[in-house]
Amino acid sequence: MGTALATFPMIARAPEDEDEASARVDRARAGDLAAFEAIYRAEAGRIYGLCLRLCGDATTARTLTHEAFVRAWEKLPSFRGDAAFSTWLHRLAVNVVLGDRRANLRRAARERDQGEGAATTSEPQGRVDAGLDLERAIAALPAQARMVFVLFEIEGLGHGEIAACMGVAEGTSKAQLHRARELLRRTLA
Amino acid sequence: MNDRELDAMLRALPRSAEPPGDLWPEIAASVAARPRGRSRVAWAAAAAIAIGTAAWWSSRPTPGREAASIVVEAVIPDVAIEPTPAPARIEPVAAPAFTALIPDESHLRAASLALASAYASRRGGLDRTLLATFDDNLGIVDDAIERSRAALTTSPDDPGLQRALDRAYRHKLSLLRRATEVERSP
Numbered sequence: 613m614g615t616a617l618a619t620f621p622m623i624a625r626a627p628e629d630e631d632e633a634s635a636r637v638d639r640a641r642a643g644d645l646a647a648f649e650a651i652y653r654a655e656a657g658r659i660y661g662l663c664l665r666l667c668g669d670a671t672t673a674r675t676l677t678h679e680a681f682v683r684a685w686e687k688l689p690s691f692r693g694d695a696a697f698s699t700w701l702h703r704l705a706v707n708v709v710l711g712d713r714r715a716n717l718r719r720a721a722r723e724r725d726q727g728e729g730a731a732t733t734s735e736p737q738g739r740v741d742a743g744l745d746l747e748r749a750i751a752a753l754p755a756q757a758r759m760v761f762v763l764f765e766i767e768g769l770g771h772g773e774i775a776a777c778m779g780v781a782e783g784t785s786k787a788q789l790h791r792a793r794e795l796l797r798r799t800l801a
Numbered sequence: 802m803n804d805r806e807l808d809a810m811l812r813a814l815p816r817s818a819e820p821p822g823d824l825w826p827e828i829a830a831s832v833a834a835r836p837r838g839r840s841r842v843a844w845a846a847a848a849a850i851a852i853g854t855a856a857w858w859s860s861r862p863t864p865g866r867e868a869a870s871i872v873v874e875a876v877i878p879d880v881a882i883e884p885t886p887a888p889a890r891i892e893p894v895a896a897p898a899f900t901a902l903i904p905d906e907s908h909l910r911a912a913s914l915a916l917a918s919a920y921a922s923r924r925g926g927l928d929r930t931l932l933a934t935f936d937d938n939l940g941i942v943d944d945a946i947e948r949s950r951a952a953l954t955t956s957p958d959d960p961g962l963q964r965a966l967d968r969a970y971r972h973k974l975s976l977l978r979r980a981t982e983v984e985r986s987p
Contacts, residue, residue, distance in 0.1 A: 645829065645938040652825055657817030664818050678824050678831065685832045746810050765811050797802045800810070 637697045641688045648688075652681055655698065659705050665762045666709045668751035676712055680705040702767065710777055713755065749799045753792050760785050761792035827961075830945045830968035902953045903963045909970035916977035923981065935980045942976060945969040 633654070639647035659680055664673035684704055691700055750758060759778065763769045764785070771789075775782040901907045924932060949966035956962055 643938070644934050645832070645941050649825055649829070649941070652828060656820055656824065660820040661816060661818035670821060674821055674824065677820060678828055681824070681828045682831045746814065766814065766816070793804070793807060797804070797807055800807070801802045
């Protein structure tokens with residue numbers, strides 16, 4: 613994943629009627645594509661924001677947002693309402709991003725084994741220029757530290773969940789969070 | 802910067818970001834290639850059957866058939882607004898010139914025309930709510946096809962647009978196939 617962070621224009625999310633949102637999910641689950649479009653309109657900003665923060669690259673985030681919604685359409689019939697729909701959709705998007713990262717790592721490993729050049733998953737290291745805001749500082753974190761940081765600090769997942777999602781030990785998650793916070797403090801000082 | 806200051810900045814971070822452009826047309830087209838409830842192998846087999854059916858159907862020596870099917874395709878979204886469960890009326894009209902913009906478009910279009918014809922012939926026995934859902938969705942997919950074709954006329958070599966058009970057609974085939982398979986209401 614690249615390090616280019618596009619502008620991060622934030623949008624406010626209008627509150628909406630829970631019954632209406634629930635009915636929309638029911639219709640989409642039954643195959644109503646127009647209802648699914650309404651879900652996209654309501655959730656695209658949060659899903660794109662999540663993907664952008666996790667991968668740190670606007671082009672990749674766009675692709676992953678697309679994939680997350682396609683995956684959501686496929687899996688909607690299995691949504692039983694045990695969790696809030698937005699929570700379900702967020703977890704699904706997290707899995708899409710992490711799956712993409714795993715695929716990139718596998719591909720990079722194959723290319724290294726085949727002597728086809730350096731790995732493509734370069735991780736941004738070191739300080740960013742002074743004056744860059746928190747978003748840019750997060751995007752400049754090393755990939756694993758960034759993902760742990762975003763999932764823990766912004767998305768509210770626990771270390772156990774993060775470890776399970778990312779396929780790492782819980783201690784690794786805690787260490788990466790500590791590393792991310794330390795890097796951010798230094799970068800933003 | 803200390804931890805407290807960092808936490809304060811984090812709390813102030815908004816949770817949303819505006820995507821670069823509207824992703825919906827591409828998403829709508831993509832769901833076509835991966836319909837629900839069937840494996841991709843089953844979907845590929847079903848699509849092959851649909852295309853085979855269309856090939857057989859298009860080889861029948863019926864004058865005006867092509868033109869009639871075009872009318873059917875155009876009529877379907879309108880029937881959703883006027884939910885009269887009568888079979889769509891089919892009248893021969895002069896067929897407009899058609900130019901394929903992607904390699905498989907002729908086959909995909911022929912398959913969708915054949916299935917649209919089958920769908921039109923059995924609309925009268927289908928539940929109105931179901932009809933409206935199918936018609937709404939078909940309208941969205943037709944819109945995606947139109948937009949993709951319009952964009953391809955200016956950027957004919959764009960692989961993303963070519964994929965979007967291909968997916969939109971496959972979604973249309975999937976929808977029409979389901980519409981023709983659903984059981985009639987008693």
